Amino acid sequence: MTSVIFMGTPDFSVPVLQRVIADGYEVKAVVTQPDRPVGRKKVLTPPPVKKEALNHQIKVIQPEKLTGSAELEEIIDLDADLIITAAFGQLLPKKLLDAPKLGCINVHASLLPELRGGAPIHHAIIRGYDQSGITIMYMAEKLDAGDIISQRTVPISDEDHVGTLHDKLSKAGADLLSETLPLLIEGKAARTEQDHDKATYAWNIKREEEKIDWNRPGKEVFNQIRGLYPWPTAYTIFRDKPLKIQGAKLSKGTGAPGEVISVTDEGITFATADDQAVLVTELQPSGKKKMAAADFLRGSDVKTGEKAQYE
Structure with a gap:
């Protein structure tokens, strides 16, 4: 059985984690952001991915920052075959990228090389795109710049907003990952370098x-x-x-x-x-x-x- 470490934080990541579990992979740990204060009363609240992991009795690791941390060594020592990330919220250091024998892959909510960065769903709508999609890629040290394994297009209508497109892309990401993982594990997955000259960026929204x-x-x-x-x-x-x-x-x-x-x-x-x-x-x-x-x-x-x- 292929063992994985799943790294993700917000609601977008939850259906992806659920599909990895449902498809029968051994999830050795879930890595997510630390609990944060939420709302006017600043109630300390766990990330959605942590809640899902605990529902399945999966080990949870919550580093404030991966690089140079004890948690980084803990993750590497788990010796998983593959690391899967989906909206984790931190770049992975080279030491971690090099650790799993099958590599580290990311489920990203855009058709790369367009909309690299942390807010691709928002920017796809703000910029008036008529489509977005999911890219599953090998991770690299540079932000969202790794080789593409697979992609799926998701149309955007005038009735869509961030909430509806988020849900469509999250489901599409889970579906595409489910189809892609067996090919990757068998060594049959495609690997296509991005055209970096066509890269655009979707930075987090500023006030x-x-x-x-x-x-x-x-x-x-x-x-x-x-x-x-x-x-x-x-x-x-x-x-x-x-x-x-x-x-x-x-x-x-x-x-x-x-x-x-x-x-x-x-x-x-x-x-x-x-x-x-x-x-x-x-x-x-x-x-x-x-x-x-x-x-x-x-x-x-x-x-x-x-x-x-x-x-």
Whole structure:
């Protein structure tokens, strides 16, 4: 039986780990990030992958940093045949990359060499891509630059947001890994070098990227909103307070960028830099819960001509 060490942290990784277990591989350990404080009350919370591992009585290792750590030596001493990573959150040092006889492979949520980095799902939508996918690759010391073993395309529709695309890609990753592992173990898997000249990057989202600039075309604003939902969420400044925008549709209409050009039972329509306006259907006022725009309007006398701010 092929033995593996699985390395992953967020929800994306859980179906991948579940499939490795279901396919009958010996999971010697799961390596994940340390427990972190979560929420306003800062409750110390284990990563989703840790919870799944404990459900299966699998050993859990949680290094703050792998390089030079005692945990690194512990992982190497387990002498697994293969290391599988999926959104682990740390680069693997060369000493670990060289340890397993079958190598170290990664399940990455993009069609490499496009969108290397930690937020490929967000950036695929923000940039208006009509497809993304999964790449299973051999790991290298450089970020997401290893040789490709297999890939699978996943289409993106205008109805998709980060949450829906995340779930599609997570399942596709589990499926593709299940198909790829037997070929890898038998020595029949493909190995294709990436075209590094075509590499693009999807760095983790910064706070300033969450703020809506209404001076951009409507389609770009719409893609930003769905490319940040349900986390971390796009926002605008309205009536001098942050207003999170969690649901939107493209509409038609013109006005000064950020101007309210329509108020209906469906929501609030804001003008952008072109004739594609954005109809906000779900939002979260500062200090309140998420709500339908229609509910917000019942308690707020929003009028056409008001403006969301950017500066």
